[in-house]
Amino acid sequence: MKTRVTEIFGIKYPIVQGGLAYLAYAELAAAVSNAGGLGQITAATLGTPEKLREEIRKVRTLTNHPFGVNFAIAKHDNGGNYQELLEVAIEEKVPAISLTGGNPQPVFDRIKGENIRTLVLVAGVRQAKKAEELGADAVMAVGQEGGGHLGRDDIGTMVLIPRVVDSVSIPVLASGGIGDGRGLLAGLSLGAEGIEMGTRFIATKECIQANEKYKQAIVHANETDTVIIKKTLGAPGRVLKSDFTLSIIKREQEGATYEDLKDVISGNANLNYIYNGNDVEGYGWAGQVIGLIKNIPTVQELFDGMVTTAEKGLSRLDSIIGEQASR
Incomplete structure (x- = not known):
């Protein structure tokens, strides 16, 4: 490429x-x-x-x-x-x-x-x-x-x-x-x-x-299993949905300020989950793409699969466009 x-x-x-x-x-x-x-x-x-x-x-x-x-x-x-x-x-x-x-x-x-x-x-x-x-x-x-x-x-x-x-x-x-x-x-x-x-x-x-619990959560979640926190603070970020992150959103809706929330949105709270697997006192960032992630490959396996899939997709488009162009 x-x-x-x-x-x-x-x-x-x-x-x-x-x-x-x-x-x-x-x-x-x-x-x-x-x-x-x-x-x-x-x-x-x-x-x-x-x-x-x-x-x-x-x-x-x-x-x-x-x-x-x-x-x-x-x-x-x-x-x-x-x-x-x-x-x-x-x-x-x-x-x-x-x-x-x-x-x-x-x-x-x-x-x-x-x-x-x-x-x-x-x-x-x-x-x-x-x-x-x-x-x-x-x-x-x-x-x-x-x-x-x-x-x-x-x-x-x-x-x-x-x-x-x-x-x-x-x-x-x-x-x-x-x-x-x-x-x-x-x-x-x-x-x-x-x-x-x-x-x-x-x-x-x-x-x-990354803690294995975090990785498994990404693999087993679907595209609806994320929420956005810190939107009322002007710094929106997408995270895995959990009781912990839903409680942050609830507090935001009730008017909580940065000072009110700083402990639960801090880097330490992030580490509580991504390093230690503690979803009661922590959170993990994740995008909606979790709905497409179904395994935990090596990076080389991931790249090989991506290239193969992209090539197949391109061939499919070529056949569709070529067929239309020949009519």
Whole structure:
């Protein structure tokens, strides 16, 4: 597969693994990169420059392919300062970085002249145009089906992707509701030049940080088993439905403030579930794509299946369109 995304980032397949707070570390990132995609490690939840440097070097012992470092620049749960973490990424000469949340301009100002490729996660046309203006190599446009933090406008992937594609000249990756080869082919059909996936990569063998209970919940849930929390706080995020997350929504509806909710929406509450399997005092991010996830493969098996499915889908479309064209 050759698109501008594969050319810019030096990868075989235009598939990027999401930042996945607390989960996107060396083993997963290397597995994705070895399979032909762009794996990433998450900087924010590592917290300290020393830990990030260690993780970057660990990735390099596991793969000789390009990888990225994700910076969730709006928030650092472990108290880390993203500028300090960014300096480590620059010093270690990472091939790529991705930026989610917050204003990316200071990052672009700092890395100007450095040989680092850049991706920016966006949820609308305005953000995509701003990212292009700042010099982003590509944008990842996430529809409201996605897991984790989302845009505030509830725009679905099917509409968002062509809107963003029509609005910028840099490559666009489709994100939100994508977890197999059909989603890959659909994203390319909508004008994107690649895809980003988050939830699908949690349910893989190499996502070793994720508790088995979390993975099994993703596999056995269906597309109606997610809800959005923090909407009243202006920071909507899609999570697995549970008594815990439904209680958060109820409190929001009753007028709870951030201060009222900060303990139950914190990174620690997230860790309670994704690391320890405690769904009474914690939650896990997940997108609607859980309805399509039925197994826990290796990353290589996942990629092989996606490519095969995409090829079959393309053949099907060729036969449909070819038959119509010959009439």
